Amino acid sequence: MRRLLPFLAVAGLALALAGSVSGATSKRYVTDCADAVQHPKSIILLCGDANEYLRALTWKSWGAATTTATGKLGYVVCDPDCASGYEKTVPVNVTLSGTMTCKGKKLYARMELAFPKGLPPKNSDYRHRTGTYKLVCPFGR
Numbered sequence: 001m002r003r004l005l006p007f008l009a010v011a012g013l014a015l016a017l018a019g020s021v022s023g024a025t026s027k028r029y030v031t032d033c034a035d036a037v038q039h040p041k042s043i044i045l046l047c048g049d050a051n052e053y054l055r056a057l058t059w060k061s062w063g064a065a066t067t068t069a070t071g072k073l074g075y076v077v078c079d080p081d082c083a084s085g086y087e088k089t090v091p092v093n094v095t096l097s098g099t100m101t102c103k104g105k106k107l108y109a110r111m112e113l114a115f116p117k118g119l120p121p122k123n124s125d126y127r128h129r130t131g132t133y134k135l136v137c138p139f140g141r
Contacts, residue, residue: 028063029107030096031138036105038062047139051076054094066097073113075120091117102137109135 029036033047039062045052057071073092078085093116098109112132 027106028099029105030111031102031107031135034138036102036107036138045073049082051078051082054092055089057094065099066095067108068096069094073115073120088120090115090120100135100137107135107137111135 027038029038030040030043032040032043037043039059041057042053042055043057044050045054052073052075055072055074057069059067059069061067070091070093072089074087074089076082076085077088093114095112095114096108096110097112100107100109110132
């Protein structure tokens, strides 16, 4: 039993360290307008009027250097105007990567949007396109 105790102590320490390392990586956030959030089901892309947003997000993982999700991109078609327009959605793949620090929190710094079934029509009011966008720190809390 005395020979087993040092082994158990080392094994316990290794498990504790592994838990703290994995816990630290999961403490990454993403900007959703005024807030820094984790595992969001939705993200507003146009904070002024919320006319573009991601919703129904399903994350494959969270906290790693790069994380991906599938979901829907929603946007308002401003017909006859934005206030009385209607919503359209398209499938979207989202990739978050990079790191920035805002008020002591680690946040993803880049967002890439890809559209597996094609982009919204060019004559729509949708403003984003496939590509990588630089994220900014939340302007709220």
